[in-house]
Amino acid sequence: MIYLDNSATTKPYKEVLDTFVTVSEKYFANPSSLHSKGGEAEKLLGQARKSIAQLLEVAPTEVVFTSGGTEGNNIAIKGIAFQHQNRGKHLITSSVEHASSHESFQYLESQGFEVTYLPVNHDGLISLEDLERSIRPDTILVSLLHVNNETGTIQPIQEIGKVLKEHPKIFFHVDNVQGVGKVDLPLKEWGIDLCTISAHKIHGLKGNGILFVKNGVSISSLFTGGEQELKKRAGTENVAGIVAMAKALRLILQEMKEKKENLSEIKQFILEELRTIDGIDINTSVEYSAPHIINFSVKGIKPEVLIHSLDKRDVYVSTRSACSSKQGGASRILLEMGLGENRASTAIRLSTSYGNTLKEAELSLKILKEELINIKKVMR
Structure with a gap:
């Protein structure tokens, strides 16, 4: 074959599968439960969060666990839009985003938001000049793919981050589902406020993902019913999948170096x-x-x-x-x-x-x- x-999707690493099975067998309790088994699962969840934060060079409080890229993009885009709509209802993205982002923006348009879809050239790149011209006093979010999922085009995220540093009230979201482990993306250095990652694109398991949310950035939660994930994403965490994802991230970043x-x-x-x-x-x-x-x-x-x-x-x-x-x-x-x-x-x-x-x-x-x-x- x-x-x-x-x-x-990628084939899961054997180590990832082994980790998932071990954690599923030994740490199956709900991490929100008050008994000792729940405490063990919660501790393991915390260790995975800390490990992922170190690999991404961010704080553990900036790591939110999701079910994958689609959910991460929805939470980031809609979460910023609804939380900050009193300050402005103008959003900027590109015409070549993944469907999970593209359709989120289309939905927001139906809710009264105004979206600017930046055009791209024959290489699939946006123009920094177009971006700067599109920024308005009521702009609250710029959301862009790092690596295009169909063509592989890499958007100039570092340069875009520099432009947006001149507009500190605009949030910057990057969909990095296709870039992790293949193309560098220093989150803090490049001025990124939110970033989406999916486990099954890096030899982890389907149904797990990461949303980086910079400390101080407030978003409206799409899910209610619990205080999990720093009150940003209610629902019982998939502890085994998350621990396996931490291993997958470590392994692919090592492979990237080698x-x-x-x-x-x-x-x-x-x-x-x-x-x-x-x-x-x-x-x-x-x-x-x-x-x-x-x-x-x-x-x-x-x-x-x-x-x-x-x-x-x-x-x-x-x-x-x-x-x-x-x-x-x-x-x-x-x-x-x-x-x-x-x-x-x-x-x-x-x-x-x-x-x-x-x-x-x-x-x-x-x-x-x-x-x-x-x-x-x-x-x-």
Whole structure:
């Protein structure tokens, strides 16, 4: 099996699975319970929070546990909007956000908020000038992806943070679900107030996530019914999943230090091979993208046909965000980049992890070329 759909989800580390099983068996009590077993679970939860805070170089009181990226984005965006709407109802985002953010902003528009959707260029990048021109006295939030989930484009978060330092009343939220463990993002140095992370994108388990909320930033809670998670997210914590997530974060950050060049080497090889194939357009920016995501279009071939052909030969890729892949039609992201209907409706995404090898990349490209020939024969 050659698994190249790591932006949809990653295979959990064995150590993560072992940790989850151990904690589930030994520390199954509710961490809010007053008895000793509850106290043991609460202590373990606190240790995981402290460990994650150290890895992210933030304070433990700034770590809020969620069910994943979608919830984290919803809490951050809606939480800021509703909490601070008396000061202003203008929000800024980009036209190429993940669906969980994009649809949150659409919902807020229905609630009387005004949203500016910054356009992007052919590389998928926003313009800092556009951002500065969009800022108004009633702007309360700027929310942007760090690494685009379809194309891998890296937004200039550091520069955006510098712009927003001139506007200290505007909150800055970054969706870093695709960037963690692949691209550096110093939260404090770059002026970020809120940041979303998902466990299953870093070889943790589905159903766990982190929302960094800078100390002093107040948000309206979307969930009520308990005082868990610093009163920001009610509900019994998934202690086993959270402890496993702490381990996953530590392991992937270690791999990032040791193997990041391997990812870049694999990406470079794949790009070079794709350029030799007739009828393929590469949609991922070479200069401004993360080392693990490659997006390309195949002229005249439906992506689902190619995906199923590769699937039969144990090569697994995707079309776009897993949240949107079953919708069909053209990619909203590629359309916003100005790449046209044809490229946007025939796009394929390859996404690697530190577990992939150059040998796998070589074999997968060989299979891809063979399957393209077979498909074209059938189409004649």
